[in-house]
Amino acid sequence: ETGVTQSPTHLIKTRGQQVTLRCSSQSGHNTVSWYQQALGQGPQFIFQYYREEENGRGNFPPRFSGLQFPNYSSELNVNALELDDSALYLCASSLSQGAYGYTFGSGTRLTVV
């Protein structure tokens, strides 16, 4: 059984640029969620994908967008990067309701300069 894998592990971007982060969900999991974790804070929900459609969104602007593919992998895209977007971005996969918990990937550390 494979876990959740994210790429890249680290990324440095310039303010105003665009970035794409990738996530492969755990085998058998059909739901992918994305979280942003700023330093010293708990993870904040960005959005969730189920059956290739967005199913729930947190308080993030439209420049945060995503995709889920038929194999349940997912992408997070952020346009017009701002300095405050610097954070650890976590992908989590689960079965539908997530009743048994969510498995997190190792994260992507994004630094915007």
Add this chain to the structure above:
Amino acid sequence: QKEVEQNSGPLSVPEGAIASLNCTYSDRGSQSFFWYRQYSGKSPELIMFIYSNGDKEDGRFTAQLNKASQYVSLLIRDSQPSDSATYLCAVNSLADRGSTLGRLYFGRGTQLTVWP
């Protein structure tokens, strides 16, 4: 706004002691509750989940849930230096914006240090 509050810490205990971590939540409709451990620079790792009122034990860890008080706790017995990490309380509730699926709301975490 659904909130999850944790005692801010940091919490420092000697090796072998019991560490007690507490969490309250605002959404009475929440159905499942999780404790994650996060080492510095790493991603959260699930250590316990609980759905029913009462205690759930797994090795040195005991999760306690009281839905009437909207309170969940984690006890770590015989604490070890390797338990030093940030512990995140997470609650699974329906998202605010018309979602049909649950999502996790996290507290800010409690930093635990176990000293030898």
